[in-house]
Amino acid sequence: MKWERLPLGPLQTNCYVLSNSEKEALIFDPGGEAPKLNNLLKARKLKPLAIFLTHAHFDHIGAVEDVRKEWGIPVYIHKNEQHWLQDPSSNGSQLFLAHIIQSSEADEIIRGEGKLEIGSFHFEIFETPGHSPGSVSYYFEEAGVVFSGDALFEGSIGRTDLPGGDHAQLIKSIHEKLLNLPEETIVLSGHGLETTIGQEMDSNPFLNGF
Template sequence: MKWIQLPLGPIQTNAYILINNKKECLIFDPGSEGKAFNAYIEEHSLKPLAILLTHAHFDHIGAVDEVREKWDIPVYVHKKEKDWLTDPALNGSHRFQFGKITARPADNLLREESKLVISTFEMDVLFTPGHSPGSVSYYCPAAKVVFAGDALFAGSIGRTDLPGGNQDLLIKSIHDKLLTLPEETTVLSGHGMTTTIEREMDSNPFLNGF
């Protein structure tokens, strides 16, 4: 099992593709540039099975409909953000200069922490609010990765100054749900470079009081 990182759009939001040995794949946070994203999938002869959203801020959902319609696949988001896809005021796009960004409602709502199984992919859905009310992280033990969205970054944490943000809750989410993962786990963040749980435990100033 392998993963691909594709920074997309004007603020370079990381979309990810997780691929199994049958060339089936899961798509995480296709935030922009849907045509180019679909071309990449076609070029590598991949078979998408689903779109999984870590949260529904505008920079993570901009290409959702273009990708969903191309491959006829379902979209997953946490129930706390079920209305964010259709509402620019909730997803934040009305605050910035990128126009009103929306997508059709999700096909599946994540309601609680659970194990999500799609074909050969098995992931633990971790509820990690704080950056937004419905933020989730997807931990895939087989690939030794966690798709953390905008909860945890290399040397930093997600912003909490947008509506629904809560820094104390985010710190608690990171400590309780992410830093308890195996230290060798690779953290695939919504922006910037990848990191590891061990590295953030040792050196992240937001988590260690440096």
């Protein structure tokens, strides 16, 4: 499997495309600039199977509707944020942007943790709330990567001062879910560069002393 990072939208949020040898692809957090993402998929001759959201803040969902329509694929989101796609107040676009972001309802609702198969992809879903109430992370053991959204960054963690944020809950999520992964696991975050679980265990100042 191969992954590709594509910063998109007003905050240059990391969208990721994970593809396999059969040219199937999964899309994570299409934050904006749908034509740019769609053109990349076409240039790579990929066949997208689904869109997975780590959470539903505006900078992670800006291109959801256009990409879904372009490829006719389902959108997955956690139950705690399933209405945020339609609600500019909840997703933050009403407060932070000059325009609102809305899309139709998600096609698939994530109701808990567990394993999921789509196409030839096999992966695990972890509930990692704290940055937002419906934050999830997607772990692909075979590829050695976890898509952490805005839970864990290189040398940092997600902000918790937005509605539904909870600092103690976020720290708990990171320690109980993410830091239990193999240390060599690559962390693909919502912003910034990739890191590893081992690196964050050793040097992330927000996680020391917990």
